[in-house]
Amino acid sequence: MKRLALLLFSVTLLAGCEKAKQDMYDQPRYRPFAASKLFADGTSARTPPAGTQPNARGDFADSSGGRAGQQAVRADVAAQAAGRIPYPVDMVLLRRGQQRYNIYCAACHSIAGDGDGLIVRRGFPAPPSYHSDRLRNAPDRHFYDVISNGYGVMFPYADRVEPADRWAIVAYIRALQLSQNAKAASLPPALREQLPVGGKR
Ligand code: HEC
Numbered sequence: 001m002k003r004l005a006l007l008l009f010s011v012t013l014l015a016g017c018e019k020a021k022q023d024m025y026d027q028p029r030y031r032p033f034a035a036s037k038l039f040a041d042g043t044s045a046r047t048p049p050a051g052t053q054p055n056a057r058g059d060f061a062d063s064s065g066g067r068a069g070q071q072a073v074r075a076d077v078a079a080q081a082a083g084r085i086p087y088p089v090d091m092v093l094l095r096r097g098q099q100r101y102n103i104y105c106a107a108c109h110s111i112a113g114d115g116d117g118l119i120v121r122r123g124f125p126a127p128p129s130y131h132s133d134r135l136r137n138a139p140d141r142h143f144y145d146v147i148s149n150g151y152g153v154m155f156p157y158a159d160r161v162e163p164a165d166r167w168a169i170v171a172y173i174r175a176l177q178l179s180q181n182a183k184a185a186s187l188p189p190a191l192r193e194q195l196p197v198g199g200k201r
């Protein structure tokens with residue numbers, strides 16, 4: 001009899017736990033598009049800031065069919081598999097690369113890519129300059145891999161820089177390298193004329 005009472009008691013206790021757990025699911029919340037007095041416009045939903053872009057991946061992303069989410073996954077897979085910059089290198093790609101580079105890399109590698117960034121001036125180990133023969137001759141994929149996996153004391157940026165943006169950064173680093181190592185002869189004549197005397201080689 002005593003045992004039965006104990007059993008009944010524990011079952012009641014456990015049921016109590018279950019009830020508490022359910023309460024977490026059933027807590028007060030707003031349904032989509034419900035009214036609310038909390039905000040001046042009277043709705044509970046907030047409008048995303050102007051210029052917000054949906055960025056989601058996988059079956060349930062972006063549209064009810066999930067199609068756009070799957071396209072994003074396929075684009076990532078293609079970018080991951082590429083051996084070198086898989087897009088046409090135009091001003092759109094370079095501007096995107098410049099913007100991402102200045103956000104994620106310049107703090108250490110510096111705006112010019114010589115490895116003298118502000119964080120380095122404050123004591124972080126100095127990265128090598130991009131303007132060495134070794135890194136000028138390194139394949140595109142090496143830069144992509146360094147961004148994805150990190151390198152030595154540099155940590156990976158895979159969780160912050162999407163595959164397509166990694167290639168945009170690689171394209172921009174190539175432009176930085178060219179900016180410090182272009183032959184005057186490769187410039188159009190009109191630009192070559194503007195070079196100081198002695199720089200026209
Ligand atoms: C917090 C500082 C820091 C940031 C931010 C940073 N790096 Fe680095 N990076 C380093 C350091 C330090 C090294 C040298 C690592 C070593 O040799 O141990 C390095 C090395 C490199 C190298 C040379 C690898 C080699 O072959 O020697 C490349 C390429 C590179 N980083 C690219 C990038 C790119 C692209 C970004 C931005 C997405 C970036 N890094 C962001 C610190 C940073």
